[in-house]
Amino acid sequence: MDATVTNATSEGKTWGGGNKPLKASYGKLMMWFFIVSDGLSFSGFLAAYGFSRFKFIDSWPIADEVFTHFPFLHGVNAPMYYVAFMTFVLIMSSVTMVLAVDAGHHMKKNKVIVYMFLTIIGGAVFVGSQAWEWATFIKGDYGAVETKGGKILQFLDTEGNRVALSDFAIAIPDVRVEHDRNNGVWYYAEGPLPTYSIEEVKAGFAANPNLLIRTQLLTEKGEKTVLNREESLLRLNRDAVGIVEGANLRHNEYGAPLFADFFFFITGFHGFHVFSGVLINIIIFFNVVIGTYERRGHYEMVEKVGLYWHFVDLVWVFVFTFFYLV
Amino acid sequence: MAHEHKLEIFRGLLKFKSNVSKIWGVLIVLSIVTIVEVALGIIKPESLTENTFIKMKLLNWIFIILTIFKAYYITWDFMHMRDEVKALRRMVVWTGVFLILYLVFILLTEGDYIFDVYDTGFQSWDF
Numbered sequence: 001m002d003a004t005v006t007n008a009t010s011e012g013k014t015w016g017g018g019n020k021p022l023k024a025s026y027g028k029l030m031m032w033f034f035i036v037s038d039g040l041s042f043s044g045f046l047a048a049y050g051f052s053r054f055k056f057i058d059s060w061p062i063a064d065e066v067f068t069h070f071p072f073l074h075g076v077n078a079p080m081y082y083v084a085f086m087t088f089v090l091i092m093s094s095v096t097m098v099l100a101v102d103a104g105h106h107m108k109k110n111k112v113i114v115y116m117f118l119t120i121i122g123g124a125v126f127v128g129s130q131a132w133e134w135a136t137f138i139k140g141d142y143g144a145v146e147t148k149g150g151k152i153l154q155f156l157d158t159e160g161n162r163v164a165l166s167d168f169a170i171a172i173p174d175v176r177v178e179h180d181r182n183n184g185v186w187y188y189a190e191g192p193l194p195t196y197s198i199e200e201v202k203a204g205f206a207a208n209p210n211l212l213i214r215t216q217l218l219t220e221k222g223e224k225t226v227l228n229r230e231e232s233l234l235r236l237n238r239d240a241v242g243i244v245e246g247a248n249l250r251h252n253e254y255g256a257p258l259f260a261d262f263f264f265f266i267t268g269f270h271g272f273h274v275f276s277g278v279l280i281n282i283i284i285f286f287n288v289v290i291g292t293y294e295r296r297g298h299y300e301m302v303e304k305v306g307l308y309w310h311f312v313d314l315v316w317v318f319v320f321t322f323f324y325l326v
Numbered sequence: 327m328a329h330e331h332k333l334e335i336f337r338g339l340l341k342f343k344s345n346v347s348k349i350w351g352v353l354i355v356l357s358i359v360t361i362v363e364v365a366l367g368i369i370k371p372e373s374l375t376e377n378t379f380i381k382m383k384l385l386n387w388i389f390i391i392l393t394i395f396k397a398y399y400i401t402w403d404f405m406h407m408r409d410e411v412k413a414l415r416r417m418v419v420w421t422g423v424f425l426i427l428y429l430v431f432i433l434l435t436e437g438d439y440i441f442d443v444y445d446t447g448f449q450s451w452d453f
Contacts, residue, residue, distance in 0.1 A: 021411075021413060022410075022411055022413055022414045022417075023410075023411050023414075024410060024411075024414060029414075032414070032417075032418055035418070036418055036421060036422055039422055039426075040422065040425060040426070043422075043425075043426045043429065043430070044429065047426075047429045047430045047433045047434075048433065050430060050433060050434050050437065051433040051434065051436060051437040052437065053437070054434050054437030054438045054440075054441060055437040055440045055441050055444075056441070057437075057438075057441050058441070058445070064367070064368075079367075079368060080364055080367055080368065081364075084360065084361075084364040087360055088357065088360065091353065091356055091357070091360070092353075094400065094404050095349055095350070095353045095404075097404075098349050098403075098404045099346065099349060101406075102345050102346055102349065147453060148453055149451060149452065149453040151452060151453075215452075217452065221375075222375065222383075239453060306404075306405075307405055310400055310401075310404045310405045311405070313400060313404070314397055314400045314401065314405075317393055317396050317397055317400065318393060318397070320393075321363075321389050321390065321392075321393040324367070325363060325367050325386075325389045326386045326389050326390070
């Protein structure tokens with residue numbers, strides 16, 4: 001491309017360094033280098049997710065039952081709609097980015113400014129949505145009980161609807177207060193205690209005959225196994241050791257802790273890419289505004305940051321499929 | 327500045343007059359595919375979840391194929407891979423595809439093997 005910055009004097013000599021077999025500038029080639037290697041990092045993560053999922057293929061959480069929330073619609077069961085919206089926002093910001101690149105080719109400064117601005121807005125909306133998605137996931141939904149073996153037991157009523165711990169747990173006065181650092185000799189505090197103790201949940205479960213337990217194990221049809229009342233009581237009283245509300249790196253009320261680990265790691269790594277993409281876009285945006293590229297005579301910098309931005313969109317397409325759909 | 331764009335998609339089935347209209351056309355294609363994916367994910371037709379191909383549900387195969395379809399149009403039209411020379415296209419795509427397929431094959435085979443060890447062993451893991 002004749003927009004290339006350097007034109008050495010060795011032009012025309014095949015082995016003198018002036019030959020450009022790929023007909024792309026140095027900067028763009030380096031961006032492609034980076035994209036290929038970064039793409040391999042992401043596929044490493046996604047392949048590791050696949051490994052863990054195949055390892056626990058009969059007990060992996062079902063994404064539709066995990067991501068069911070939509071902002072401002074409380075209590076509405078909306079599986080995946082919000083992620084679909086996020087996907088659309090990111091594709092849309094990819095479109096405005098490629099329109100900015102196209103306007104740059106025609107040296108239309110004002111159009112580049114408008115499209116770059118819209119791209120930044122789209123990226124910010126996406127990162128914000130992802131933060132909301134994380135907060136919802138960490139906060140949790142119904143709460144669950146963890147067994148000795150680290151398996152998750154969830155609660156259902158006889159119609160098959162999920163029941164939250166707060167709906168049936170019976171408060172037992174006393175029990176145990178959170179240990180603060182000012183009470184102990186060694187000035188160690190413990191983390192916040194769960195809202196209910198395991199005894200309160202067991203008592204509440206025994207008092208409500210229409211409650212059943214759902215295990216992590218998947219049936220032939222890919223639905224989670226629901227135990228009958230006797231099995232539920234047996235399982236709860238024999239195996240349950242702790243309460244899980246929400247998800248973190250060690251416990252996850254939706255099922256296997258590995259699911260939460262991969263969720264945080266992969267969407268976090270992707271979200272970090274979007275975040276840094278927004279920052280780079282802002283820098284380029286101001287460079288366009290002050291006319292740096294107008295004076296340089298070409299908008300190739302917009303093209304390079306555009307490549308990165310599309311790559312982030314490309315990765316999201318895969319994360320969306322493997323985390324939410326498959 | 328010379329910026330020739332190839333303005334055909336679907337192997338020439340759809341031709342656009344300008345690069346800008348091609349971008350909007352690709353957006354429409356990608357949006358339709360995403361809507362189809364989400365609709366299938368919510369409806370989950372039984373004929374697609376009951377039947378499997380190489381140990382995976384047909385529905386999941388459809389999702390993966392549609393994803394690769396979307397990835398193709400993002401790379402080819404948004405990242406302008408369609409306008410690059412053949413050597414650059416192959417350096418990027420063949421390298422990535424080969425390494426990713428290799429990694430995925432190895433890790434999924436291993437994961438499946440470990441599942442079998444857990445599943446058929448004498449130790450119960452569900453306690």
